[in-house]
Amino acid sequence: MLITLFGANGPTGRLLTGQALAAGHRVTAVTRQPDSFPLRHDRLEVVGADVLDAAAVDAAVAKRDAVLSTLGVPAGKEPISTYSQGVANIVAAMERHRVRRLAVVSSSGVAPHSYSDGGFLFNRVVLPYVTQVLGKTLYDDMRRMETLVRASDLDWTIVRPSGLYHLPSPTDYTVVEGQADGRFTARTDLAASMLALLEDDRYFRTTVSVITTVDNPTLLQWIRREALTKS
Template identity: 85%
Template structure:
């Protein structure tokens, strides 16, 4: 299958690209910094493009069989439009070129719920602060992105991971329609779940929670590792 991955140079995008190549797909990895992309393969095309450039997006989508978006931007106080504008360009290009299959990464923070294992600190303090204050503009734009995807006529799937962290290999992750009661998702599992959608039409036009249920990090260790990774 011929796949385009947007956000390919992010942590999940790199894993997804590597898994897709290992599975035998032809991959176009779209990144604003192609020289920094670490993977090389005879079935890999690394394209320097900005998802906010509709002409570049159009070229990256043409003649492909599926599009996978792992776009990610850091939270901030300023308005964020990367998710909604970028996916609007992707949807328009896919519609124009009659490419049907789309999967996008969103977040469980778009529709936050208390977690059964979260405890008071996580559910009543940290979760509201992250989703309503620190990440408000980010999650607002993810909601706009999701609305655009759902309004399209494509064969779409929206994946909502929880707190992302690193594991060396894919686990027996869990997919749940709607809200998944788990605080963490390994990036390698998120990538694997996206790739698996290409061979499974059960989740077309569905929003899925994806969680990792083994080797979850302790909350403080997760906060420290993620802060270090984003610094």
């Protein structure tokens, strides 16, 4: 399969690129910093481009079988538009070139909810602070992105991980439609789930959650290592 991946140089994007190549796919990895992209392969094309550049996005999407987005930007107080504007360019290019399959990474923070194992500190302090203060502009733009994707006529899937963290290899992760009662998602599982979606039509035009149920960090570990890290 010919895959274009936007956000390829982020932590999840690199993992997804490697997994896709290992599975035998041809990958076009789109990044603003191609010289720093660490992977090399005869089935890999690294393209230096900005997702906000509509012409560059169009060229990267043409003649592909599927498009994946693992775009990630740091949270901050300033307005964020990368997700919505970037995905608007991706959707327009896909519709123009009749590329059907799209999967985009969003976040469980778009629709925050209490978790059964979260406890008072996580549910009442950390979660509201991350989603309503620290990451407010980020999640606002993710909501705009999701609205754009749902309005398209593509075979889309919106993928919502929970708190991202590192594990060395994929686990027996869980994918459910809608919200999942799990606070953490390993990036390697997020990447594996995105790749699996390409061979699975059950989740067309659906929002899914991906959670990792083993080797989760403690809340303190996650805050120290991961809370401020882009996807």
